[in-house]
Amino acid sequence: MGETVSVGLLGLGTVGSGVVQMITDHQKELQQRIGCPVEVRKILVQDMEKERDVQVDSSLLTKDADDIIFDSDIDVVIEAIGGIEKAQSLILKALNNKKHVVTANKDLMALNGGELLSAARENDCDLFYEASVAGGIPILRSLVEGLSSDRITKMMGIVNGTTNYILTKMSKNKLSFEDVLKKAQELGFAEADPTSDIEGLDAARKMVILSTLGYSMKFGLEDVDVEGITRVSEEDIAYSKRLGYTMKLIGLAKADNGSVEISVQPTLLPNEHPLSSVNDEYNAVYVYGEAVGETMFYGPGAGQLPTATAVVADLVAVIKNMRLGVNGKSVILPQNEKKLKTAEDIDSKYFLRMIVKDEAGAFSVITNLFKEQGISLEKLIQEPLVNQKQAEVVIVTHKTNQKAYEETYNRLRDLDVVVEVKSRYRVEEV
């Protein structure tokens, strides 16, 4: 059995406590896998006196990060404080002091992953961040190793548990967004301030990380077209069901001829799509590879122990590398120049729901507009609105490019017969 590996832990909140618990409870199995004991040697906390869920010897606690960064006995630093500035400065300091780093910090990795990974490589240190995307699902590893031989052409992620929970409940129980959000907050599935989840920002950060790895280009948040789920209505969901679709908040990263589009938006998927059965707070990442075809990785996207599982799996990888003397060798930096698609390059089907005047010829005015723009229609529903001289029209187009679609949408809104375009969504198939 090798010498004990010592870990310094930054933060003892939900994730940090889970890590302590796993390292304690699974000590025997960990030793079996890595051939040496692992101990948490010091823990950075804000409040030394606070009551905690997890049992830790108070002598391990410190309020001074330098006690960890400059402890020459500490081999690996686990960052679990979250946030940007402080976490970043501590990770850089740790790397520059030749400590390997494991982090679950998606905000930071999405924002400054490139810089941190370069620092890791320069210092021959590992920097792993499996837990930053889709919690307990080993998706980053699968992209980098399992699918290393293939060319990925499309990734679609349900990478935010809160919004998936909300959309699932809206769909199953025919409830409004507001009602479900309130319920989700009561149950702890949504934060008191849910903005970053429901506006799609959290998912966008994860898509930046996935896209950067999957396409080996350095993407940033500014490359992601983001839209949340706040405007999704019960009617939208009811109509999509009638047409055989399931509504999901999808992070999409799609490559064609070397150019990539990245977006997060409420999207209609055919019911048979593997992602359509991913319900409640679960996450899944669907990866399409040129050779392998369709694959999907499913599991818990958050939660104390699932996240800790990913963090400790990264720790195992670091320690295995230490024992082989190969740390820093598996740090992967983007190798291709970033190329983003233009609106002309983006092809998709679209769903549009609108209120039109219920008068002779109204419908043909609309279909003529689509025809003029070269967009053919795949599905159509027209229904009179009771007691009003209006009808509701729902259209699903065949594939068209985004430019033609946006133009059509704008002209549609100017049509006399169109009272209002109530909603529109992207429709994605395989």
Add this chain to the structure above:
Amino acid sequence: MGETVSVGLLGLGTVGSGVVQMITDHQKELQQRIGCPVEVRKILVQDMEKERDVQVDSSLLTKDADDIIFDSDIDVVIEAIGGIEKAQSLILKALNNKKHVVTANKDLMALNGGELLSAARENDCDLFYEASVAGGIPILRSLVEGLSSDRITKMMGIVNGTTNYILTKMSKNKLSFEDVLKKAQELGFAEADPTSDIEGLDAARKMVILSTLGYSMKFGLEDVDVEGITRVSEEDIAYSKRLGYTMKLIGLAKADNGSVEISVQPTLLPNEHPLSSVNDEYNAVYVYGEAVGETMFYGPGAGQLPTATAVVADLVAVIKNMRLGVNGKSVILPQNEKKLKTAEDIDSKYFLRMIVKDEAGAFSVITNLFKEQGISLEKLIQEPLVNQKQAEVVIVTHKTNQKAYEETYNRLRDLDVVVEVKSRYRVEEV
């Protein structure tokens, strides 16, 4: 850029041709990932003159395996001939000649994986076999690395595409087993001799490999309780649908208190179970970890390019290890003593369908029997059979141990009021 890595390929059938195609088509990406060119230097074939789908220079072909095994320029041998004896002797010879080996051979790995892995370790060689289970799904890597920190308590696999295709079609189109099998053979989804698929043997081999890795015990085929899908009837599927279940051929490997049960059998899953939506020829492995909870890995279980994807991903891993000088270090041998559950340790719910005499008190005779055995019932359907003095009774039990269940089953068949027990299946939930 490093020196070219040379590969010797044993076999140029479906998998072998796919490997050649991927190494050729993805050369640029492979070089980017591993930092050196990869070439297929020699290929063992049976017939030098045969027409092939893939373009290969005829000077690469040989009928003599020694041309590959003893070529000192060849670093890695890819075994794609299948079968047991010859493949085994060639792999051992290659390892003993310090060549790393990648194989897709599930039969061999299930039968003699331990011996081959020991030989690899002794020779400081890698032996990878990701393609042997669930084709394009990187499940072995996920077990060993992504979930390395957790304790796995249950694995359930849809690991045979042919039987999943058959059950899906039977269920969706209300067809008989025989009709669908015939159709599947016409379409190439089932072999001319489908025995090993439909009798569950193919799935059993994969479960041996998964269980050995997941529980770090050396299992063999003799440890798997195997039953195929040939007796699954349209009526069974219709009743399971009515009760909210989906019928799947499930490879189950479940651990409780350090003891493991392994089986392959047609199983009823609740419709909401993630595996219930895995349709057609797709495969998926559901893994339950103590900390992570539910995860699932989904993708193509077979096919030329999906399998080649896994083989070439293993090749990439071998080459990365070569460049780091750490080959043979990630070979994992079972570390725990094998412990199998007894019938008393196996807990499950069960589905039973039987024909009973339609006479007063018949039903209570049956329910009394279950009560005596301490088995309570969760769901019940009783339906008179038209024009017969008989009724059909379908029962789903609550959880019970296998011993009590088998005893009940045997006594049930002896009951006067029971005409025939038509079928019985295990019911698995989370």
